Amino acid sequence: MEDIVQHLTPLLKEVSGYIFPNEIELHWGLLIVLYPYLTGLVAGAFILASLVKVFNVKELQPTYRMSLLTALAFLIVAPLPLLGHLGHPEKSYEIFLTPNTSSAMAMFGFVYAWYLMAVLLLEIWFDYRKDLIMWSRKEKGLMKWIHKLLSLFSSDVSEKAIRFDKKSVRVITIIGIPSAFLLHGYVGFIFGSVKANPFWSSVLMPIVFLFSAIVSGIALVLLIYMIVTPMRRKPIDMLCLNKLASYLFYVMIIDFSLETLDFIHRVYESEESIHIISELVSGKLFVSLVVIQVLIGMLIPLGSIAAAKIFKLPDELKKLIYFVAAILVQMGIFSTRWNVVIGGQLFSKSFRGLTTYKMTFFGLEGFLVSFIILIMPIVILYILFKLLPPWDEARQQVT
Amino acid sequence: MNILKILNFTNQSQKRRSFVKMFLLSVAAIAIPGRSGSQEKPKKKSGWLLADGYDATEHLWGMGVNINDCIGCGRCVAACKEENNVPRLPFFFRTWVERYEIEANGRVSVSSPNGGYDSFKPELSDKQTIRSFFVPKLCNHCDNPPCVQVCPVGATFKTVDGVILVDSDYCIGCRYCIQACPYGARFLHPVTRTAEKCTFCYHRITKGMSPACVENCPTQARIFGELKKGASPLVRFKRMHNINVLKPNLNTEPKVYYANLDMEVS
Ligand code: SF4
Ligand code: SF4
Numbered sequence: 037m038e039d040i041v042q043h044l045t046p047l048l049k050e051v052s053g054y055i056f057p058n059e060i061e062l063h064w065g066l067l068i069v070l071y072p073y074l075t076g077l078v079a080g081a082f083i084l085a086s087l088v089k090v091f092n093v094k095e096l097q098p099t100y101r102m103s104l105l106t107a108l109a110f111l112i113v114a115p116l117p118l119l120g121h122l123g124h125p126e127k128s129y130e131i132f133l134t135p136n137t138s139s140a141m142a143m144f145g146f147v148y149a150w151y152l153m154a155v156l157l158l159e160i161w162f163d164y165r166k167d168l169i170m171w172s173r174k175e176k177g178l179m180k181w182i183h184k185l186l187s188l189f190s191s192d193v194s195e196k197a198i199r200f201d202k203k204s205v206r207v208i209t210i211i212g213i214p215s216a217f218l219l220h221g222y223v224g225f226i227f228g229s230v231k232a233n234p235f236w237s238s239v240l241m242p243i244v245f246l247f248s249a250i251v252s253g254i255a256l257v258l259l260i261y262m263i264v265t266p267m268r269r270k271p272i273d274m275l276c277l278n279k280l281a282s283y284l285f286y287v288m289i290i291d292f293s294l295e296t297l298d299f300i301h302r303v304y305e306s307e308e309s310i311h312i313i314s315e316l317v318s319g320k321l322f323v324s325l326v327v328i329q330v331l332i333g334m335l336i337p338l339g340s341i342a343a344a345k346i347f348k349l350p351d352e353l354k355k356l357i358y359f360v361a362a363i364l365v366q367m368g369i370f371s372t373r374w375n376v377v378i379g380g381q382l383f384s385k386s387f388r389g390l391t392t393y394k395m396t397f398f399g400l401e402g403f404l405v406s407f408i409i410l411i412m413p414i415v416i417l418y419i420l421f422k423l424l425p426p427w428d429e430a431r432q433q434v435t
Numbered sequence: 436m437n438i439l440k441i442l443n444f445t446n447q448s449q450k451r452r453s454f455v456k457m458f459l460l461s462v463a464a465i466a467i468p469g470r471s472g473s474q475e476k477p478k479k480k481s482g483w484l485l486a487d488g489y490d491a492t493e494h495l496w497g498m499g500v501n502i503n504d505c506i507g508c509g510r511c512v513a514a515c516k517e518e519n520n521v522p523r524l525p526f527f528f529r530t531w532v533e534r535y536e537i538e539a540n541g542r543v544s545v546s547s548p549n550g551g552y553d554s555f556k557p558e559l560s561d562k563q564t565i566r567s568f569f570v571p572k573l574c575n576h577c578d579n580p581p582c583v584q585v586c587p588v589g590a591t592f593k594t595v596d597g598v599i600l601v602d603s604d605y606c607i608g609c610r611y612c613i614q615a616c617p618y619g620a621r622f623l624h625p626v627t628r629t630a631e632k633c634t635f636c637y638h639r640i641t642k643g644m645s646p647a648c649v650e651n652c653p654t655q656a657r658i659f660g661e662l663k664k665g666a667s668p669l670v671r672f673k674r675m676h677n678i679n680v681l682k683p684n685l686n687t688e689p690k691v692y693y694a695n696l697d698m699e700v701s
Contacts, residue, residue, distance in 0.1 A: 057531050
């Protein structure tokens with residue numbers, strides 16, 4: 037009780053206009069910003085991998101397995117921020133036992149479980165099965181057993197079995213794309229369906245979430261590819277990189293158009309809430325929305341990727357531009373999530389005033405925990421890369 | 436009368452149970468062994484202290500508020516905090532009172548210092564106030580409640596007598612209901628870490644008493660009662676005044692009815 041008094045009392049002074057007395061406490065903090073950010077990366081990385089498979093994009097082959105493992109690493113961490121923000125994490129299993137079927141949030145567990153078990157793990161398993169068997173045949177000691185275990189002790193590498201693997205991967209990919217859409221579109225629905233909040237309530241929300249997810253996923257895989265390849269002392273495949281950048285560019289155009297549409301629609305309809313929302317956007321959200329999300333996270337990367345393509349810049353310069361653009365895009369998408377989650381709570385439902393969010397450093401909802409949660413997938417990814425090397429050479433070795 | 440039936444739990448929990456069974460069978464990996472006992476929780480429910488002989492199916496509760504009668508003394512706010520153990524802090528309210536001041540130039544200023552708990556000091560500025568009034572607020576016990584719709588575990592529910600309650604044994608503290616309530620009627624209790632809001636003093640009304648705020652209002656600005664019974668004071672109140680509800684455009688169908696509500700109030 038003491039700490040809540042200490043946390044909330046100074047906020048009383050930060051309020052401008054009138055907010056309902058219960059609204060001083062901001063209910064969804066940094067952890068809930070992380071949640072759509074993380075699931076977005078999962079969905080985006082997976083959709084990238086699926087594009088490679090379904091449309092058979094040869095250039096992107098080097099990133100296929102990398103994207104799958106990235107999706108897995110981030111998916112493992114995705115529920116943590118959700119759990120952490122609950123008042124009673126120990127009761128969270130109730131969501132599985134007595135889900136309220138009319139609640140979008142109750143579906144989280146099921147969508148998550150479906151995606152993890154039925155899509156991602158299966159696809160990775162079928163894709164790696166042959167390699168796992170071949171690796172375990174050659175290896176000794178611990179690794180041998182890990183790979184044997186991961187292959188679930190299957191040993192059939194006959195042509196028929198391999199064909200079956202390939203077919204399974206295709207089928208799962210085809211189921212996987214709508215599943216990935218579901219995973220993230222549904223996160224958008226959690227916000228988009230709250231009619232009490234005009235900043236959130238929009239049918240476009242799931243779609244905007246989805247496309248921004250694909251943007252962030254592609255940018256992330258691009259970053260990982262550009263960092264990991266030189267670390268392995270391998271040359272960066274420019275064909276692959278150019279293709280990634282093109283995809284990133286196209287999806288960003290769609291994302292940007294959707295967001296602009298949403299913006300125009302709001303201004304044009306000019307509903308009751310427009311005054312308070314414009315006060316918010318031109319005031320407390322100006323830096324994170326206009327400057328970081330739109331300018332730094334969207335327009336500058338779009339412009340620089342376009343320039344790199346149009347002016348046929350030398351490869352080294354292109355690499356630099358892509359790399360910086362991808363980092364800016366990550367910043368942009370993170371602030372997109374921030375602006376939705378935090379921004380949407382900064383104005384009162386009386387539409388008469390604004391409040392403030394004060395981030396703490398320590399504590400479950402604090403900066404430190406969120407930072408650790410953001411680092412975790414990278415550590416997991418490192419381990420996954422060790423256990424299941426996604427590189428082409430690893431694959432070729434055995435055949 | 437069976438408590439389960441009163442709280443409308445039976446149907447839902449049966450539905451849930453078969454759903455759970457299916458789910459546990461199909462995705463055994465997520466099942467947490469030995470936890471299915473929580474299904475039985477509603478059966479043991481005794482926390483609502485229903486008086487013997489109270490038949491929920493015979494009631495439908497609502498409240499009327501006459502803006503013209505409210506003097507902003509804040510007695511209801513204090514009584515509510517006392518009755519329901521609401522933290523005595525300016526951030527948590529089951530009911531609160533707002534003051535509206537409408538100036539000659541059309542400017543509207545709204546305030547609710549400490550939720551009106553300490554009543555209101557007269558405004559000493561040189562504002563040219565042409566109209567001023569007080570609006571008591573509370574959970575509207577919406578007939579179409581968004582908070583119930585979004586609760587992932589069904590901890591927030593609607594009773595057959597029309598009251599919206601939170602089962603704190605079930606509430607996981609996700610705060611989705613707080614986001615979904617358009618009226619700012621909910622908060623997270625800092626100690627129990629579960630969602631809370633006005634219950635119409637359910638423990639009192641099921642014993643035939645009226646809610647604490649109604650009991651303590653010196654001007655009878657709040658009228659509590661039956662919506663279904665023709666002879667009830669609330670039905671009469673609704674007949675005698677021009678009635679409005681808050682944010683009618685959201686289709687939440689509130690059961691708190693305001694007489695003489697100004698268009699500025701939202
Ligand atoms: S006023 Fe808010 S808390 Fe009360 S029933 Fe309506 S939506 Fe739920
Ligand atoms: S905070 Fe509790 S009552 Fe509210 S939606 Fe979450 S679980 Fe339900």
